[in-house]
Every structure is written in C-alpha cells, then in structure tokens.
Amino acid sequence: MRAAVNDRVVRLGSAFLVLMGLTASRALAQVPDSLAGVSLSAAYGAGNVQLPLAFKPFEGRFGGGPTVAPQVQGIMAKDLKLSDRYRVLDSLPASLIGSGPLNYDVWEQANAKWLLTGQVEGSGTSFVLRLQLHDVISRSVLQQQQFTLPAPTSPDFRMAVHRVSDQVVQWTHKEPGMAATRIAYSAGTGGFKEIYAADSDGENRQRLTNYGNLAMSPSWSPDGRRLVFSAVPKDADQWGIYEMDMSTQRATKLPIVREGGLYSPVFDPRGQVIAFSVQGGTRGGLYTYNVDRRCCLTNLLESARIEGSPTFSPDGRWIAFETDRFSTKTPQVMRLPATGGNAELVSNYTPGEGYYTSPDWNPRGDQVAYHGRTTESGSFQIFVRTIGGPLRQLTSEGNNEDPSWAPDGRHIVFRSVRRDGQGLFIVDTITGTIRPFMTGIEVRTPDWSSSIAAGAGGL
Amino acid sequence: MTHRQLMVLGLGLTLGVAACRKQPPPAAPPPAAQPQTPTQAPPPAANTNNAAPGGRNTGPAGPTAAEMAAKASLEAKVYFEYDASTIRDDAQNLLRSKVPILQANPQVRIRIEGHADERGSTEYNLALGNRRAEAVRQFLVDLGIPGDRFTILSYGEERPQAMGDNETAWSQNRRAEFVITAGEPIRAP
Numbered sequence: 001m002r003a004a005v006n007d008r009v010v011r012l013g014s015a016f017l018v019l020m021g022l023t024a025s026r027a028l029a030q031v032p033d034s035l036a037g038v039s040l041s042a043a044y045g046a047g048n049v050q051l052p053l054a055f056k057p058f059e060g061r062f063g064g065g066p067t068v069a070p071q072v073q074g075i076m077a078k079d080l081k082l083s084d085r086y087r088v089l090d091s092l093p094a095s096l097i098g099s100g101p102l103n104y105d106v107w108e109q110a111n112a113k114w115l116l117t118g119q120v121e122g123s124g125t126s127f128v129l130r131l132q133l134h135d136v137i138s139r140s141v142l143q144q145q146q147f148t149l150p151a152p153t154s155p156d157f158r159m160a161v162h163r164v165s166d167q168v169v170q171w172t173h174k175e176p177g178m179a180a181t182r183i184a185y186s187a188g189t190g191g192f193k194e195i196y197a198a199d200s201d202g203e204n205r206q207r208l209t210n211y212g213n214l215a216m217s218p219s220w221s222p223d224g225r226r227l228v229f230s231a232v233p234k235d236a237d238q239w240g241i242y243e244m245d246m247s248t249q250r251a252t253k254l255p256i257v258r259e260g261g262l263y264s265p266v267f268d269p270r271g272q273v274i275a276f277s278v279q280g281g282t283r284g285g286l287y288t289y290n291v292d293r294r295c296c297l298t299n300l301l302e303s304a305r306i307e308g309s310p311t312f313s314p315d316g317r318w319i320a321f322e323t324d325r326f327s328t329k330t331p332q333v334m335r336l337p338a339t340g341g342n343a344e345l346v347s348n349y350t351p352g353e354g355y356y357t358s359p360d361w362n363p364r365g366d367q368v369a370y371h372g373r374t375t376e377s378g379s380f381q382i383f384v385r386t387i388g389g390p391l392r393q394l395t396s397e398g399n400n401e402d403p404s405w406a407p408d409g410r411h412i413v414f415r416s417v418r419r420d421g422q423g424l425f426i427v428d429t430i431t432g433t434i435r436p437f438m439t440g441i442e443v444r445t446p447d448w449s450s451s452i453a454a455g456a457g458g459l
Numbered sequence: 460m461t462h463r464q465l466m467v468l469g470l471g472l473t474l475g476v477a478a479c480r481k482q483p484p485p486a487a488p489p490p491a492a493q494p495q496t497p498t499q500a501p502p503p504a505a506n507t508n509n510a511a512p513g514g515r516n517t518g519p520a521g522p523t524a525a526e527m528a529a530k531a532s533l534e535a536k537v538y539f540e541y542d543a544s545t546i547r548d549d550a551q552n553l554l555r556s557k558v559p560i561l562q563a564n565p566q567v568r569i570r571i572e573g574h575a576d577e578r579g580s581t582e583y584n585l586a587l588g589n590r591r592a593e594a595v596r597q598f599l600v601d602l603g604i605p606g607d608r609f610t611i612l613s614y615g616e617e618r619p620q621a622m623g624d625n626e627t628a629w630s631q632n633r634r635a636e637f638v639i640t641a642g643e644p645i646r647a648p
Contacts, residue, residue: 186581191618214617217582230585237570237610239585261589261613264582277582279589280611306586322583329542331583357580371580380578401580444581 048431053080053172054089054112054136056097060120062127068152069120072129072161076116078201079165079179083408084428085172086114104139112136114172125151131164133171143171158203159452166451169408176363176451178406183413183437184208184218184227185424185446193444195229195244200406200448202438208249215242217264217445221271224452228254228265228274228291241265241276243291256297260284267291268312268338275300275310275319275338286310286321288338300340306331309358312338314365320346322357322370333359333370333385346385347372356383360412362405363450369394369403369412382414384429394427395434404448413437413446525647529560533569533645537595539633542579544590546598554595557637558602559648565608567642571595573613574620574636576629581615588613595635610640 055073062068077090089112097106107115115134122128132144145167149160159180166177182204184197195215198205208227209215215231227244229251239261244251256262260281265274272292278284286301301307306324313320313335320335326349333356336343346368347356356372362384369384382394382403398418405412406426416425423439424446522530535557537550546554561567573592575584592611600606621628639645 191614193617214614216585232612238612239589261585261611263585277586279586279613280593306583306590308586309580309582322580324583328544328587331579355579357583 050085050087050431051113051172052089052111053086053114053116054092054107054110056102056107056115056117057094058118058120058129060118062120062151063123068127069118071152072120072149072164073118075158075161075201076165076168079162079177080168082201083165083169083177083179084410084431084433085169102134104134104136107134107136114142116168125154127151129164131168133168156454158199158201160454162200163451163454175410176408178408178411178448180451181407181449182220182224182452183404183424183446183448184220184229185415185438186216186218186229186444187441189442193442195227195231197227198438205438208244209251214239218447219266219274220447220449221267222269222450223271224449226267226271226291227251228267230263230265230276239263241274241289254289254291255294256287256289258283258287258297264309266310266312269314269316275312277306277308277310277321279306279308286319286336298340300338301336301343311359311361311368313361314363318361320359320361320368322359326351329376330354331357333357333368335368335387346370346387348385348391355380358402360404363407363409369405371401371403371414382412382427384412392429394429394432400425402445404446406448407450411448413448415443415446522644523647526645529563529647530639530643530645533557533560533567533639534637536634536636538630539591539635541576541629541633542587544587544594546594550595551598554598555602557599558604560645561599561604561608563646563648564642567645568608568610568640570610570612570638570640572636572638573611574618574632574634575616576632577616577619577624578629579616585613585615588615591633591635 055077058069058073060069077088080086081088089110092110102117113136115136117132117134119130120127126148129147129149131147133142135142147164150156162179165179169175169177179200181200182197183200184195186193187196188194193214193216194207194211195209195218196205196207209231211231212234213232215229218227218229220227225246227246229242230239231242232239241254241256241262242251243254258278258281260278263277263279265276267274273288273290275286275288278287283299283302285299285303286307288298288300290296308322310319310321317338318335319338320333322331323334324331326332330353332345332349332354333347334343335346346359347354354372354374356370359368359370361368367384367386369382371380371382373380380399380401381396382400384392384394398416400414400416403412403414410430411426411428413424413426416422420436421439423441424437424443425434426437427434535553537553540547571592573588575587589611592613596606596609596611619632620634621631
C-alpha cells in the first residue's frame with residue numbers, strides 16, 4: 001500500500017553526529033571493555049558518494065495509452081533513490097530540458113553525471129523498453145539494453161521494472177541492486193501475528209497466512225519462490241515449521257517429527273536445506289532438514305540451552321546462531337560448521353557482559369549483523385561484526401532488533417521502536433541514513449529476500 | 460489488560476484466587492468477588508451463585524466451591540526472574556499445591572504456556588518461554604505427575620499480561636500459565 005511507505009530520509013545531521021559522539025564517549029567511560037573497538041556509524045568510507053543521475057522523461061506508448069512511460073520511469077526513479085547510490089534528478093522543469101532530441105549541454109548544466117533515456121513500444125500483454133545510460137561528461141552512451149516487460153496490468157509488472165533498476169545499478173557500480181526484492185515479516189496486534197510480505201519499495205503489501213494465532217520468522221528461498229516460517233496455528237499444540245509456495249501461497253507443515261518447539265527456520269544458500277532451532281523435548285538444539293527431499297533431519301548441535309536464530313554464510317559452510325550457553329543473561333553470537341562441529345564466538349564475549357542475538361550473515365560473507373546491548377539497562381541497537389574484525393554500531397535511537405541484509409550487501413532492514421514510530425526501518429550501512437520502510441504496525445522478524453527470479457509468482 | 464486476561468480472570472473471579480495476587484481483579488459483573496489474601500489452600504466459602512455458605516452445592520449442576528477452588532489452584536500462574544527459567548521458591552510452593560489436584564484428577568490434561576517479557580529478541584523470547592514451560596513440567600514430573608499429561612507452548616513476548624515499559628509490568632509477563640485442555644470438571648482432592 002502506497003500510504004504505508006514514507007520516503008522521508010532521516011539524515012545524520014551534524015547535531016546528531018555530535019550527539020552520537022557524546023553518547024559514545026559516555027558509554028565508553030562506563031563500560032570500556034564491551035565497547036572497545038566499536039566504531040559508531042559516523043565514520044564511512046569512500047562509498048558515500050552519490051553521483052547525480054538524471055532522467056530524461058521516458059517516451060513512447062504502450063497500446064493506445066501514454067501512461068506507461070512515466071509509470072516505468074517513476075518506479076525506476078524511486079528504486080534508484082532508495083538504492084542510496086545516486087542523487088536522482090527526475091523532476092527538472094520541462095522548460096529546461098525541452099522535448100527535442102537529446103542535448104547533452106542541458107544535462108551538463110543540470111550537473112548530471114549520468115543520464116537515463118528510455119522509449120517504450122508495444123501492445124497487448126507485453127511491451128519493450130529500450131533503455132540507454134549516458135555519460136554526460138563524455139557525451140556517450142555507456143550501456144543500452146532492450147527489456148521485454150509485462151503489461152502494467154500484470155502482477156509481475158512492477159517486479160520486472162525493479163529488475164531494470166537493478167540492471168542500472170549493475171551498470172554504474174558493478175554491484176548487485178536490491179530493487180527486485182521483497183521483505184517478509186510477521187505482524188499483527190493483540191497477541192496475534194501472521195506472515196506478510198511487501199516489495200522493496202513498500203508496494204504490493206500482502207498477508208500470506210491466516211492461522212489465527214502466531215506465525216513468525218519467515219525466511220525466503222534464494223530464488224524467492226518459497227518461504228519457510230515457524231507457526232503455531234489456532235488449536236495447534238506446538239510450534240512447527242511451514243513451507244509456502246509463493247506461486248500458490250499455500251503453506252504445508254513440514255513433516256519434521258521432533259519433540260519440542262520448532263523455531264526460526266532459515267534456507268541455506270542453495271535453497272534445499274533449512275536450519276532451525278528446537279527448544280525443549282529430549283533433544284533440543286540446532287538441526288538441518290532437506291526441504292526438497294523431505295528428509296535427512298540432522299542434529300548439528302545437541303543442547304538443553306537456547307541455541308537459536310541460525311543464519312547461513314553465503315558459501316553455505318557456516319551457520320551463525322545465538323546461544324545462552326555462557327549465561328541466560330548474556331546470550332552471544334557464535335558460528336559452527338554447517339555440517340556440525342565446534343562452535344566459536346562471533347560476538348566479542350566478556351564474561352557477564354553483553355546481550356547479542358538474531359544474527360544475519362551478509363551476502364559478501366565477511367560480516368554478521370546482530371542486535372544487542374552492552375549493559376543490562378541499555379537499549380537494543382543494531383551492530384555489524386566483521387568476522388574476526390571490528391564491530392560497528394549502526395543505530396543509537398530507540399530499541400532496534402532483528403536485522404536482515406539486503407542482497408546488495410549494503411542495506412539492512414530491522415524492527416525498531418523509536419521517535420518516528422514503530423515498525424520496519426532500513427539503514428544504509430555506507431551513508432548511515434535510516435529511513436522508515438513500514439511504520440505504525442507491530443512487527444517482528446523481517447527477512448529481506450535475494451533478487452526475486454522472474455516468474456516466481458505471488459506478487 | 461488483554462481480552463484474554465479478562466477471560467482468565469473472569470473464570471477465577473468468584474474465588475479471588477491466588478493467581479491474581481499481582482493484580483487486583485477488574486470490575487466484574489455480579490456476583491462480586493470478595494478479595495482474599497493469597498493462599499495455596501482452597502479458599503473457604505467463596506460467594507457464588509451455586510455455592511451456599513460452607514461450600515455445599517445448592518444446585519444440581521454447578522461445581523462446589525471446593526471444586527472451583529481446585530480448578531483455580533490448578534490454573535494459578537507462576538512467575539520467573541528476568542532471563543531465567545529456574546522455579547522460584549514461591550512458584551515451587553504454588554506448583555506443589557497443584558499436585559494433589561492433578562493426582563485426584565488423572566483425566567485432566569494441561570497445556571503449560573510459557574511467556575517472556577518484551578526485552579530481548581523475538582526468537583530468543585520464544586525459546587525462553589518454551590524453556591520456562593518445560594521447567595514447570597519437569598518440576599511437576601519430578602513430583603510424580605506423568606509428563607504426558609502436559610503439553611508445552613511458548614508465546615514468547617507476544618501475549619503480555621501487563622502493558623508497560625517497566626519492571627512492574629515485566630515481572631508479571633515472565634510467567635507460565637496453565638490451560639486445562641481436557642478432563643473437566645475438576646474434582647476437589
């Protein structure tokens with residue numbers, strides 16, 4: 001729903017940076033050990049450069065209507081703004097840009113580095129978008145491609161345009177985008193929660209389950225065609241794990257026979273195996289299960305403690321998870337080989353200190369995001385730990401939980417209760433900007449999909 | 460106060476049960492409950508429609524005061540310390556008081572529901588709620604009640620009994636509840 005999205009970007013103003021600095025030094029004075037080596041999000045690298053990209057109004061017609069060209073352009077302009085990689089110039093006055101043939105002088109005067117031009121043509125169920133990326137300074141076409149897109153009435157239309165946006169990111173930055181993705185989450189009021197999903201731009205919000213009780217912890221398959229989640233439907237005895245086919249939006253309970261509550265399933269990078277947590281019963285701990293073959297339940301880690309919230313490394317070799325093995329009051333993030341074996345710490349454990357849960361491995365494989373706090377009275381914040389390296393704190397206001405990386409390896413969606421309200425927020429780990437994604441709802445456990453494959457359905 | 464809690468309170472209202480010791484009962488339809496001090500023993504002579512003074516049942520269908528007290532005692536909640544699933548001393552006494560009732564009612568099945576306060580992660584709190592409910596079941600099993608009479612269900616932090624961002628609310632939310640799923644009516648031991 002359009003109304004649920006707020007484009008306002010909360011920028012780190014200079015006053016806020018000073019405030020963060022004060023907060024950091026105060027915290028450092030109180031708990032020197034737990035914050036040693038933590039760099040607050042004010043320090044950013046060279047990626048914090050947003051070069052100006054302009055749109056020349058897209059031209060052409062689809063069928064008899066003139067509306068599809070500006071519609072495509074509008075979706076793309078929003079995607080590229082949300083990517084945080086550009087300063088998007090998409091509303092220059094017509095008197096300035098004119099309507100004639102391309103004149104680079106105009107775009108140079110507008111201070112654009114890049115320029116996108118596009119023409120649509122076609123009728124019926126699909127149309128063609130011809131797209132060109134220009135370098136305004138060198139007055140040349142850097143890239144051009146022809147895309148066949150479904151008609152705007154198709155449920156796949158917006159996601160197809162999002163894929164074009166990601167192609168532009170690939171052209172300019174040689175990195176994956178995040179436009180052609182969805183975010184699944186659990187939401188609801190009064191102690192009831194169902195699984196929902198929305199596109200990366202907040203559109204196409206859908207409720208996916210109707211269990212009348214609790215459903216949590218959705219996790220996308222790598223191709224976006226399936227979801228797994230944990231749920232206890234009304235009148236069910238215990239939490240189980242469910243798999244949903246997104247093309248039909250039908251879910252089935254996985255036939256995993258294991259005493260106890262089954263929580264927080266997550267797909268492996270190949271989309272065949274899930275890892276999940278079993279709490280209670282005679283053999284709790286971390287398990288894997290082959291979803292494709294409906295077989296091969298494997299106990300990776302047997303424990304009567306809490307061993308939860310598993311997340312795979314992108315090469316599939318490791319699983320990071322939360323554990324209270326040191327103390328129920330100071331859960332920590334550890335990792336173990338995905339085939340089982342000895343666990344090692346990911347968070348920096350100092351006995352008696354820290355509370356770190358809900359890890360999510362980044363797509364590049366070198367960092368794990370998690371949330372936590374350094375003192376028992378402290379608020380919960382989002383952290384990013386470089387494996388074997390430094391720790392960065394990404395948030396400082398309110399309470400923030402359940403981080404999930406976007407496939408661009410740059411953005412993180414998380415649950416927050418803060419001055420701007422409660423809901424899902426997105427932080428750009430390069431610039432440090434935080435923007436609301438969906439607010440005014442009681443929400444849990446977001447999961448950001450990989451790029452949604454064409455024809456994945458359910459959109 | 461949640462709708463669910465109102466219903467739970469409504470069931471036990473006429474007895475002013477120990478389960479509500481942390482919170483006064485809300486205004487309720489008649490017959491009004493007489494507030495009573497927290498006690499593990501069945502309260503004497505509660506005022507109800509069906510029970511005459513002395514606890515004798517005046518109607519053919521309704522439960523006696525002793526039976527209602529037994530049910531309330533069976534449903535009385537236990538509370539936990541922060542981030543802990545160990546059974547507190549007061550909870551041990553309360554759980555022991557359930558044993559003779561469970562023994563007198565071998566047909567009864569109970570769902571032990573574990574809850575956590577809002578601090579900490581969603582998934583960690585689900586696990587913690589599960590662990591609290593398991594700890595309660597194990598305590599009762601150790602006192603001789605067969606474990607298969609109980610099922611375990613965690614609600615994590617999703618069903619708070621008290622709203623508020625403070626220890627008073629949190630302490631009421633770290634709890635285990637007891638829902639009778641089969642075997643009613645309850646006989647007094």
